[in-house]
Amino acid sequence: MGALQVSIFILLPFLLMEGEKRLKWMSFFGTVVWCYLIGILIGNLTPDLLNKELTNSLVEVLILLAVPLLLFSLDLKKWMRNTKSTITSFIISLVSISIASVSVSFLFKNDLKEVWKVGGMLVGVYSGGTVNMSAIGKSLAIENETFLLVNAADIFVSSFYMLFVLMAAKKLLSPYFPKFQSSSENQETKEVELGFNFKEGGKALLLSLIVAGSSVGLSFLFFNKLFAPIILMGCTSLGILFSFSSKIRNLKSSFVLGEYLLYIFCIGLGSMCDFREVAVNAPSIVQYVTLVLLIAISLHFIGAKLFKIDFDTAIITNVAAVFGPAFIAPVARTLGNREIIVTGLTCGLMGYAVGNYLGLGIAELIKYFLN
Numbered sequence: 421m422g423a424l425q426v427s428i429f430i431l432l433p434f435l436l437m438e439g440e441k442r443l444k445w446m447s448f449f450g451t452v453v454w455c456y457l458i459g460i461l462i463g464n465l466t467p468d469l470l471n472k473e474l475t476n477s478l479v480e481v482l483i484l485l486a487v488p489l490l491l492f493s494l495d496l497k498k499w500m501r502n503t504k505s506t507i508t509s510f511i512i513s514l515v516s517i518s519i520a521s522v523s524v525s526f527l528f529k530n531d532l533k534e535v536w537k538v539g540g541m542l543v544g545v546y547s548g549g550t551v552n553m554s555a556i557g558k559s560l561a562i563e564n565e566t567f568l569l570v571n572a573a574d575i576f577v578s579s580f581y582m583l584f585v586l587m588a589a590k591k592l593l594s595p596y597f598p599k600f601q602s603s604s605e606n607q608e609t610k611e612v613e614l615g616f617n618f619k620e621g622g623k624a625l626l627l628s629l630i631v632a633g634s635s636v637g638l639s640f641l642f643f644n645k646l647f648a649p650i651i652l653m654g655c656t657s658l659g660i661l662f663s664f665s666s667k668i669r670n671l672k673s674s675f676v677l678g679e680y681l682l683y684i685f686c687i688g689l690g691s692m693c694d695f696r697e698v699a700v701n702a703p704s705i706v707q708y709v710t711l712v713l714l715i716a717i718s719l720h721f722i723g724a725k726l727f728k729i730d731f732d733t734a735i736i737t738n739v740a741a742v743f744g745p746a747f748i749a750p751v752a753r754t755l756g757n758r759e760i761i762v763t764g765l766t767c768g769l770m771g772y773a774v775g776n777y778l779g780l781g782i783a784e785l786i787k788y789f790l791n
Contacts, residue, residue, distance in 0.1 A: 422474050429478070432458055433683035452550055453575055455683045459690020460568070475688045481632075482685040483555050484655050487776070488631040489624055489678030490551055491659030492668050494769040505729045506737060509720075510767050512727065513741040514774065516719035517546040518782050520712045525786045527711070531704040536790060537562045538570055538705065540783025542712050545574055548775030549744025549768070551682055554689070555655075556779040559648040564692040569702060573709040578742060581717065586754050589735060593721065597731035600757060616676045624674035631658040649780055656776045713742075736760045740767035 436454045440447045446454065463470065500507075521539040528535050537560045544552030553574070557567040635654025639647045662668050717738065724734035732755050739751050745768030752761045 422471055425469075425471060425474060426478065429684050429687050432687055433680055436683070451683055452686055455686035456568070456571065456575075456690040459687040459692075461690075462687070463691035470691055472692060475691055479685050479688040479692075480558060482681045482688070483551075483558055484632040484635070484651065485625070485628045486551060486678045486681040486685065487555055487652070487655045487772075488628040488659030488662065489674045489681065490772050491656065491769070492624060492627070492663050492671060492674040492678075494660060494663040494773055495669060495766065496660065496663065496770070496773075498766060503733075505727075505733050506763050506767070508727055509724055509729045509734050509737040510741065510770065512723035512729075513716075513720050513738050514547050514778060516723065517543050517712070517716040517741070518778065519719060520715035521782055522786055522789070524708060524712045524715065525790065528704060528708050529790050532708060534562055534566055535708075536783050536787040538566065538708065539712075539786045540779045540781075541567070541570055542574070542709065543782040544775045544779030546713065546716055546742050547778050548741070548771030548773075550686075551678075551744075551772060552775035552779055554682070554685060555652050555776055556783070559652040559776075559780065560783060561648065564689065566705070568690065568692075569705050570709065573702075573706045574713075576706070577710050577713055581713065582743065582747065585735065585739060585751055590731070590755060593735075594731040596725065597734060598728055600730045600732040600760070617673045620671045620673035621677045624668075624671045624677055627662060627668060628659075628674075628678075631655055631662065634658060652776055653780070656773065660773050717742075732757050732760050733763070736764040737767050740764045741771050744768045744771060 433451065433455060436446075436451055436458070440451060440454075521543045525535050525539045532538055537557070540560060541553045541556050541562070544556040550571070553571065554567075557570075632651075632655055635651045635658065636646065638654050639645070639650045643650065668674075720738050721734060735755070736748065736751060739747055745765045748761055748764035748768060752758055752764065
């Protein structure tokens with residue numbers, strides 16, 4: 421039965437991705453959302469058919485493998501050569517979400533029993549993406565129901581921000597910011613087609629196993645036990661370190677495989693959700709997420725205005741932080757500026773790199789302040 425369960429989890433993301441290609445309405449939500457929804461349905465409609473211990477072990481392993489696979493594609497040296505305004509704008513986004521998460525935590529300290537963990541997860545997701553939130557949530561051992569509710573609230577609330585970005589942001593906000601200055605040095609505007617090669621994928625998976633194994637080894641070396649935050653930081657740090665090798669960085673299949681493992685993770689985690697637990701805590705968490713995101717976005721654009729950052733750079737770096745690399749190309753097309761695609765993608769990958777450190781750090785800071 422366990423083999424069948426794992427096989428279903430592995431196959432479902434492929435079917436959902438194919439469905440998105442053939443049915444336009446499916447692509448509106450994205451594969452991550454569909455994976456969570458399918459997982460939740462499986463877990464609540466057929467709870468007796470699932471081995472929860474197997475599912476829990478599976479999601480813990482998958483997130484440790486997905487983090488380095490996604491980070492192998494990071495070109496840190498190239499990102500550091502970005503214009504001053506790009507780096508400044510991205511840093512403003514990181515500072516904004518940190519301030520928002522810490523400040524709002526004080527308002528909800530009596531309403532959410534794991535508010536410091538939720539605060540760290542939100543810093544992770546709004547500085548890099550779902551992979552950061554997933555990794556931080558597992559690292560801090562947050563309850564599965566709470567995790568899924570935070571993720572559902574994030575999807576619900578952030579979708580309104582994305583609609584604003586795609587439909588109204590340029591018209592309403594761009595008059596208050598400097599115009600984007602096209603640079604002849606920034607002509608790398610082709611969208612990269614990411615395919616999957618089994619040989620490349622095998623190499624990337626082997627490297628991620630080495631990274632995960634080394635991180636577990638470090639945990640035992642220093643703590644004589646499995647200590648999740650150290651394992652996560654080890655996977656993140658070694659993933660970044662490996663990315664300095666051009667041979668590893670050019671394994672394009674590593675990013676595709678990392679995303680696919682993340683999809684399986686989402687199905688597994690969704691299947692562990694209990695609707696009864698979710699219903700009790702829903703209002704407080706939705707309010708918390710809404711307030712954090714609103715404050716973070718507002719602080720970002722206020723900071724961008726003060727530092728005289730052009731509108732296109734300000735919004736693409738914020739989208740990279742809040743949504744990750746996946747939405748960069750659609751937003752760039754909406755802005756009519758293909759030059760910012762590479763900048764946005766690189767910032768998104770950089771968010772994967774710093775989001776885990778920042779999220780864990782802010783979680784501990786909130787915990788310290790509230791105790």
